[in-house]
Amino acid sequence: MxxxxxxxxxxxxxxxxxxxxxxxxxxxxxxxxxxxxxxxxxxxxxxxxxxxxxxxxxxxxxxxxxxxxxxxxxxxxxxxxxxxxxxxxxxxxxxxxxxxxxxxxLEACFLEVLDVRLREALRVARVRELDALVLAAAGSSDALANQAVARLARVWGSHHKLPVTAAFASSSPPATGEAVRAFRAEGRRHIAVASLFLAPGFLPDRAAELAVEAGAIAVSEPLGxxxxxxxxxxxxxxxxxxxxxxx
Incomplete structure (x- = not known):
């Protein structure tokens, strides 16, 4: 069969x-x-x-x-x-x-992929120091979906021993730019953004654009x-x- x-x-x-x-x-x-x-x-x-x-x-x-x-x-x-x-x-x-x-x-193994993509972005940007991370996702009007992203962000932050905020490209605050600015208001200057998207498109591009405008030093590519x-x-x-x- x-x-x-x-x-x-x-x-x-x-x-x-x-x-x-x-x-x-x-x-x-x-x-x-x-x-x-x-x-x-x-x-x-x-x-x-x-x-x-x-x-x-x-x-x-x-x-x-x-x-x-x-x-x-x-x-x-x-x-x-x-x-x-x-x-x-x-x-x-x-x-x-x-x-x-x-x-x-949102499998835990995807955090390994996020790390690979983020290391690639940091290498291109010639960044060696980080003091905060933002996990950027699509966002949803479904609160449970957004909470799942926030939980993954906490796990990721615990692994790297860095503060991490989940941010969203649509439907829910904070946007990536807001998340980056909030960290900068705390005095943090080396903030990188990981793209929790499966593939490139309008939302990942928008999230990256807002993050860079707000002062992010690197933004990773999607999981791919x-x-x-x-x-x-x-x-x-x-x-x-x-x-x-x-x-």
Whole structure:
């Protein structure tokens, strides 16, 4: 019996860098599991669309699909958009067994990726000293999603023994610029910002712009295509594939 196909489902963006990053990430997944049929898809704004990919897989003979949402927090896209898309795909293809897994979420191993990206940014900026950190995320109207980012920021700060503030690019205060200025008001001058985004786009760019305007000495790139992120996708897939097995 063939293993279920894996669809890595991202939100999508008008920024072409976002789709290129998702492609590179999915290539990492394929390299780790060349035995699997692995496809990327997007909810909106980028191609291929989720429904197009599902149609393609069904036409190729796949009757089981595990969808891994490439989302970091349990906000609107995770709670509404993904379930709706998966339900629509199931309705279009009677007999198809399709299941969405838990989102990527905010795994502790992603802090290692943040550190890698931040070290790259600090090296480019020729920075050797830090006295505060800002963890920049998308932000949500869902308070629980923002609280999850704040918890991760506390864990990260404890690891580095530095003060850390979570900041958000939309929906919720503080913005990255506000967070940087608050640290500067305390007398801290060497403040770096880590981008807790999966891929480049408008929100990461805006967060970086505001941080630099406020005096941040370095801003990292998003998590992007990294083996730890790819391994997390495969871990979610493994659980989803087991849940497709009839009891």
């Amino acid at each position: 063939a293993a279920p196909a894996l669809v890595a489902l991202a939100h999508g963006s008008r920024d072409p860098r976002s789709a290129r990053t998702i492609t590179a990430l999915v290539d990492e997944v394929r390299a780790m599991r060349p035995d699997l049929r692995v496809e990327q898809a997007f909810l909106e704004l980028s191609k291929p669309s989720f429904q197009t990919v599902v149609d393609r897989l069904v036409k190729a003979g796949h009757d089981e699909i595990v969808v891994v949402p490439l989302l970091l927090t349990e906000a609107y896209h995770a709670k509404v958009d993904v379930p709706s898309a998966v339900a629509a795909a199931g309705a279009r293809h009677p007999g198809l067994r399709i299941r969405a897994t838990s989102i990527l979420g 295509a990294h083996p730890e992120v790819a391994r997390t996708i495969l871990a979610r897939y493994a659980v989803g594939a087991v849940e497709l097995v009839p009891v």
